[in-house]
Amino acid sequence: MGTVNKGCKFIDLHSHGNMVENLMKTVHSIHFADARRMTQLADNSIDLMVTSPPYPMIEMWDNLFQKLDSSVKKCLSRRDGPAAFEAMHRLLDPVWQESFRVLKPGGFACINIGDATRTIDDHFALYTNHARILSAATQIGFTSLPCIIWRKQTNAPNKFMGSGMLPAGAYVTLEHEYILILRKNGRREFKTAEDKQRRRESAIFWEERNHWFSDVWFDLKGTTQTLADARERKRSAAFPFELAYRLINMFSLLTDPVLDPFMGTGTTMAAAMAAGRCSVGYEADKNLIPAVHKTVRGVMLPTDQAAARRLIQHQTFVEQRLAADKPLKYINEPYGFPVVTNQERWLRLHVPADLIQADETRFQVTHDMAPMPFKYNLFDN
Template sequence: METTHRIVVGDARSLDSIDDESVELVVTSPPYPMIEMWDDLFAELDPAIGSALDEGDGREAFDLMHDQLGRVWDEVERVLVDGGMACINVGDATRSVDDRFRVYQNHARVTADFESRGFDPLPDVLWRKPTNSAAKFMGSGMLAPNAYVTLEHEYVLVFRKGAESRSFEPGADRRYEAAYFWEERNRWFTDLWTDLTGELQTLPDEGERERSAAFPFELPYRLCCMYSVYGDTVLDPFWGTGTTSLAAMCAGRSSVGVELDEGLLDVFAERVASVRSMAADVGRRRLDRHREFVSERRASGESPAYDARHYDFPVTTKQERNLLLYDVESVERATTPAGRRYRLTHEPLSEG
């Protein structure tokens, strides 16, 4: 199996290098409106945003920032196949503008914007961000009524383009090989994720993640497994340090990333250097966790009913029997006029 991974240097508001209906899944985390670290970026996109902030009009700045993101969502609608999925990681913002403190509900605005473009919202996920802060309050501290709860979660908003799910040819091997384990299904398809610093994590150092606003590796990896199959292409229009592309590589999917900052391509090249060991590590941990699950079930007097065809363990459902994880065998890199391209070859992940 081969996958290709393109990184395009450019503006996500115009994805001219990506064909109509050529992407099956979008996984991205945009700049969050009304988070101060993104003020300058939004003001460069539209000077009226900077003026609104200077004049203390937080609501106007919020709306104008989302208008800029809306131009990206127009492109997402164009490049996604019918039935394709868009997973948007976004957090709300708390901020005082002109001495007026409030929450700016980015998740609600993004949901409304996708609905207006014909997407159907599906159940979303809350994931809890790790925090080292001992301060759990804002406002007046221990005095009612003017303290405020802290925001310690972000949203993964899930949308489907159109009313119909994607169709597949009957018995398509790529769909059954890309199955996930029954116990993974129970853990992943819940609306609250508290374990994103868990066993499959392959984060850069925390300082790098804070500077780039990157999400944890396991978030896009899970979403690739949940909402795409082998042979699909995953798009991240706010590419950053390339965490979505790394996750797609490890998951055996192709990818396209779009990034304004050309300097981040060299950061990604350093990360790709370890993708072979990353993919093997992630895959083997999934297999090991399933073996632990089987042992626990047997210890409780139960045993999964079906034999896996590619591995030496049983599985719980018929849909898992052909499940097959892939390793990264080789990586080739090429520089293109628009950015960079990687071609990976994948081999079935062995038992060892």
């Protein structure tokens, strides 16, 4: 099939009946640089951006914002919350501008962000980070699409804020974050036969479509940061692997380049590897190199292969649907199992088979088609 992206090759090795066995290679690079100036990336070169930035007005990020702009420290020193909030966001705005520049027309940006609650001078307030980012993004030229609410339940004993059980003084507990979904220009076009086939092979299961494209996600737990060094722990805005993995499968194709301008410990890069996409990450703190390498190598562990879990989940779905006498009208060509829609006929999942590290910032991953982990053939007579 030839080269589909610069540095990303999708090579047919041989065919067997209706199944084409493929060797797919993806490349991944890290830039330890300021994402406000992504000079290494050309205009219109990225298909998807997935990130979680430092959260303005969350105290653990105060030092970072203050180092980048002394006006943040001045605003906090004079106890001016709204001014500090705006000063912090002005530091993020150039990243969204750069992301817009490097995204291809029709490319998506997915931003995981939480609002902040903070008491300054005995004045408790909500700082709406998601709304401020949406405002900046639409002014840049992004189109805002329906977002996802990520419900992060808190069971801590001190979850209640304000006056406790007494009315007229208690506050609603903030237990959700946002996944903002933005698009550059209009819908992405798939003009070549190669792109159309790559899109078909990048399909998701019908049951995944129903779940992943719902507007509230209840099933993802927040990531507890376990970095040993306190400074590294404060520099990493880690989110769950599954969050990045879903978004990558929802809004990109196999071998598409995916960008994370706030790379942290490398979750988005690992998810891109697992999903068979290329990736580029920007991170300002070189101290996170060991953590990034650990995250990236984790995708090679058989127990961490997300594709195998998806196939098992599909098997369970098929069993339940057949037991309920509901139709499964189509057969997936690569695997031979039933699927609900014609769009799933060429769906093909991939797993990382080999990882080559060229240096501390560059990787190449070879992908195999994910084997069916089923213990028996569901359709034997």
